Amino acid sequence: MVAKESKQRGRPRSFDRDTALEKAIRSFWEHGYESTSISDLTREMGISAPSLYAAFGDKRALFEEAVTVYGRLYGGFITRALAEEPTGRRGVERALREAAAEYTVPDRPRGCMVISAALNTAPASAEVAASLRQKRQQNVREIERAVRADIAAGDLPPGTDARALAEYVSAILAGMSQSARDGTDRHTLEAVADLAMNAWPRTEQPAPDTP
Amino acid sequence: MVAKESKQRGRPRSFDRDTALEKAIRSFWEHGYESTSISDLTREMGISAPSLYAAFGDKRALFEEAVTVYGRLYGGFITRALAEEPTGRRGVERALREAAAEYTVPDRPRGCMVISAALNTAPASAEVAASLRQKRQQNVREIERAVRADIAAGDLPPGTDARALAEYVSAILAGMSQSARDGTDRHTLEAVADLAMNAWPRTEQPAPDTP
DNA sequence: GTTTTTGTGTAGCGAGCGATACAGAAAGTT
DNA sequence: AACTTTCTGTATCGCTCGCTACACAAAAAC
Known part of the structure; x- marks a missing residue:
């Protein structure tokens, strides 16, 4: 999962996925699931909507991942x-x-x-x-x-x-x-x-x- | 506040205000402020949006009134x-x-x-x-x-x-x-x-x- | 250099949000 | 009866929502 098998082929991601996820955790933690909008997330994570969807799926999947990592880091x-x-x-x-x-x-x-x-x-x-x-x-x-x-x-x-x-x-x-x-x-x-x-x-x- | 001074002049309200407010209380109580939409409220209260706004002001005012009456009845x-x-x-x-x-x-x-x-x-x-x-x-x-x-x-x-x-x-x-x-x-x-x-x-x- | 693959930015989709303009209906007042 | 006042139903408004189509950019593969 973590170890990358070989060099990626296309254009590399311009942001750090873990850092962005951490920002998402803070947003959901602070405001809750519903009250955190996609535009809130893209602003906090410093990325655009298409990048968010490419990296994390949809809002629901991003939240699930945020909860999982929250449990590991804080809960x-x-x-x-x-x-x-x-x-x-x-x-x-x-x-x-x-x-x-x-x-x-x-x-x-x-x-x-x-x-x-x-x-x-x-x-x-x-x-x-x-x-x-x-x-x-x-x-x-x-x-x-x-x-x-x-x-x-x-x-x-x-x-x-x-x-x-x-x-x-x-x-x-x-x-x-x-x-x-x-x-x-x-x-x-x-x-x-x-x-x-x-x-x-x-x-x-x-x-x-x-x- | 409660006692009506004299006969109202125009067309009378076609619903009971207290009953409608009770329904609003239940909705806010169940789903919270943000998650209760105006269309949720009009459906539950059995009235149309303009009637709601005429009788209670806006969503915020309706919520304030709901909290007040909730405190008296339940809290x-x-x-x-x-x-x-x-x-x-x-x-x-x-x-x-x-x-x-x-x-x-x-x-x-x-x-x-x-x-x-x-x-x-x-x-x-x-x-x-x-x-x-x-x-x-x-x-x-x-x-x-x-x-x-x-x-x-x-x-x-x-x-x-x-x-x-x-x-x-x-x-x-x-x-x-x-x-x-x-x-x-x-x-x-x-x-x-x-x-x-x-x-x-x-x-x-x-x-x-x-x- | 050309091709292939993948990420990014703009711009906008349909849907639902809170709130309202407007015309018509139903009561009291005269 | 005519007039005034108030409420109701339809049909929206502008806005934000979650989400994505599309053209372009940047890397590896050939």
Whole structure:
């Protein structure tokens, strides 16, 4: 995919595809799918419409690619936190904490692109909305898996409702994204994340090893 | 405003203004401001474009009126809960619980119109987005006031960060709205609301009256 | 140098957008 | 009845949308 087999034959592309895609990501992230017009994109990407269509297909395909690359570059922190931390609690705690930072990086669109890029669901872009919803639900299932692992490990009470706890975490994440879009600063969002973790169920006995 | 001074002179309106406005509310609530076109509105409201413009001004004015009436008919439960319950905790608890119900009423757009109706902020409708953001921030300040009241009453530890706690509640509300839009059912949302309340800070001593 | 291939720029397609001009219809006023 | 006022339906307006036809430019292949 990346390695070019041999020299291209025709006239070479006069712009850097990755740079242009990055600009497209920023545009979609900032304004959402519908509200980002082709002329917005060509202006931001610094290319003409025919070049855009030649390089990326159509608006829909460009958006799909933007979401994919966004996930790799900016949206992976939740998955990473859950995978790298020893317990679900630590993973979620880190994910929430990192969200506070990620959602408020200066000179970058605030909040989560997947959460906010297609909330206005016009019939014409219903497929886009459905695709993003699926991604969010996939994320919830990922969190739920981490919760179940904690229950199995005895780090959470056996009666814990894993589905609800996962939905709760997903909701607070969406809420923080929303809050960030409205201008809430990083410090306040971190305080929100701390508070949210107080809701994490406590085990009856702290540890059964100290007699 | 409501009482008609005397008999109207010209040809009477052939549709009920309130019913038409209700239809407009549903449309904006479901699809958002930008994604609801004038032709969508005229179809749903059962009137022609000139009638719409004569009765409501332009699209922007119709939306403003829709948001106002939405707040009176559907969005007032938070203010009501905070005002009627004896403590902030009880008020927020009730608001969260009612949100779970309000956001998932069958045959009604899911989630909160103010939160979701203008998240896609195209430059053309930046004013609309700003207006809605202001309403949300006003809501946060309302919650913050209730929290401060609890602190003063000794129902919350003196060191409680009122601003952060208010932002947390606002975030979980926004998250639940998002979650509801994605299809999460009322039962699960209620479980989320219960979980969220576990984050509410506890006072050191339950009550200083029992010796 | 000629041919082939591919990208670029101009210019414009049909469709839908928000909004309105205009003529006619339906009520009260006289 | 005639007149005035207001609302309604048709038929658009100018504009922007996503998208593309077409001629020209710039590279490799021969």
